[in-house]
Amino acid sequence: MISIFGEKHRPFCDGLSRRSFLSIGALGLGGAALPDLLRAEAASQPGRKAGDKAIIMIFLPGGPPHQDMWDLKTDAPSEYRGEFSPIRTNVPGIQICEEFPRLARITDKLAFVRSVVGAEGPHDAYQCLTGKKRRGAPQGGWPSIGAVLSKVKGAANANCPPFVGLQPKVGHEEWAEPGKSGYLGPAHSPFTPFKGGGSQDMVLKGVTLDRLRDRRTLLGSFDQMRREVDNSGMMEGLDTFNQQAFGVLTSSRLAEALDITKEAPATIDRYGKGRDRLKDDGCWSRLDQFLMARRLVEAGCRCVTIGFSRWDWHSANFKQGREEFPLLDQGVSALVEDLHARGLDQDVSVVVWGEFGRTPLVNKDAGRDHWPRVSSAVLACGGMKTGQVIGSTDRLGGEAVDRPVDFQEIFATLYHNMGIDTRRTTLTDLTGRPQYIVDPSFAPMQELIA
Numbered sequence: 001m002i003s004i005f006g007e008k009h010r011p012f013c014d015g016l017s018r019r020s021f022l023s024i025g026a027l028g029l030g031g032a033a034l035p036d037l038l039r040a041e042a043a044s045q046p047g048r049k050a051g052d053k054a055i056i057m058i059f060l061p062g063g064p065p066h067q068d069m070w071d072l073k074t075d076a077p078s079e080y081r082g083e084f085s086p087i088r089t090n091v092p093g094i095q096i097c098e099e100f101p102r103l104a105r106i107t108d109k110l111a112f113v114r115s116v117v118g119a120e121g122p123h124d125a126y127q128c129l130t131g132k133k134r135r136g137a138p139q140g141g142w143p144s145i146g147a148v149l150s151k152v153k154g155a156a157n158a159n160c161p162p163f164v165g166l167q168p169k170v171g172h173e174e175w176a177e178p179g180k181s182g183y184l185g186p187a188h189s190p191f192t193p194f195k196g197g198g199s200q201d202m203v204l205k206g207v208t209l210d211r212l213r214d215r216r217t218l219l220g221s222f223d224q225m226r227r228e229v230d231n232s233g234m235m236e237g238l239d240t241f242n243q244q245a246f247g248v249l250t251s252s253r254l255a256e257a258l259d260i261t262k263e264a265p266a267t268i269d270r271y272g273k274g275r276d277r278l279k280d281d282g283c284w285s286r287l288d289q290f291l292m293a294r295r296l297v298e299a300g301c302r303c304v305t306i307g308f309s310r311w312d313w314h315s316a317n318f319k320q321g322r323e324e325f326p327l328l329d330q331g332v333s334a335l336v337e338d339l340h341a342r343g344l345d346q347d348v349s350v351v352v353w354g355e356f357g358r359t360p361l362v363n364k365d366a367g368r369d370h371w372p373r374v375s376s377a378v379l380a381c382g383g384m385k386t387g388q389v390i391g392s393t394d395r396l397g398g399e400a401v402d403r404p405v406d407f408q409e410i411f412a413t414l415y416h417n418m419g420i421d422t423r424r425t426t427l428t429d430l431t432g433r434p435q436y437i438v439d440p441s442f443a444p445m446q447e448l449i450a
Helices: 034-044 101-105 126-130 145-152 215-232 240-250 252-257 265-271 288-299 317-341 407-417
Strands: 002-008 019-024 054-059 086-088 095-097 110-117 163-165 202-204 274-278 284-286 303-307 348-353 375-381 388-390 400-402 426-428 434-436
Touching (some): 054 288, 110 400, 126 407, 274 317
Parallel strands (some): 110 388
Antiparallel strands (some): 002 019, 348 375
16 A cells, blocks of 8 residues: 655544545455556566557446337337437438437437347346356456456556546446456456545545546646655655556546546537436436546547446336436537547447346336346447447337347457457466457447448
């Protein structure tokens, strides 16, 4: 554990009475300190080369209602079709929910997969993060896509973690899981700046999220830490990995990536604010995390995961949709347009999805219940062929009838976009056995490969 001491402050509510501090501690897996993780990572990846490909994964925890978003069933009986109406998009023949007008204007930059199948059914992000089912997992568990990219690709910049999760700490923690490292070990676990809790990645005691977003406070704190460390001579006594640990957490590159105030006001307004508060036991609906994600991949991150809102709508499905759909519409459209405007649309892949779909039949509480049989996903950028719909469901939206798409097919496509051949790439598990990152029976989706 490394503690970097700062200025004296009045007592905080957590009992700290003399100084605020930033602790560089365990990353939550195995209790390894950050310098140890960096040392292990370097040992496992000798001579790795930097690159510029990345993935932003937006997880909608709880299971979003596919038939109220991207796959409306206007010909179904009223007890199935719900309250929303479809609108035209800028691609002839494609219609989506009226609550997504911004996405409708950029549908040529999106691909809607209406026939995702193979969901196991648990209320968590596991399949969206790994692509795989738990059954048959090796010792240590399957690594998430962020951990795989950390291992195979590393970061594009040494001062920026390759894998970052922007999820907060929530009541149902499985919904805010950024992705585990599995059998790859803690060296490839995610950096989670908003989790907090002492044993987590980075804890800025006394610095609220509002202050974290204040550029002057954030960079001023880092500058003060650098001065105090240098004056004490501590840096001279640290080995290379300790110095790298300091570099990761105090580098201007990482600090600035998390500091959206460096953006033009018009860009910040385009993304919007959303809501800081958690939605029940789910995630917050913050829109600035989409902007942070773009900034992080520009800074060198390979994978950024986001948990957005709470979508387990067993009651008041349409009321909640009118509250959450416009926020998702604004955040995703701003991100996709921004990636195109900045020339990142060939290099950064975006995927938006949840763990399963919702029942075709609206229940007595005006909600929809769990439905693992079929769900949907939206993909963008990454050099993919967009402006299309892939797959279809039946008249009620309950079964895939055309081009069923497995989770692993989407993962094979995302890895393909990163330049990784899933038919050949294996990683060694804890027993020394090679494991394919995607079952070789699944190939990238030819409909999306440019």
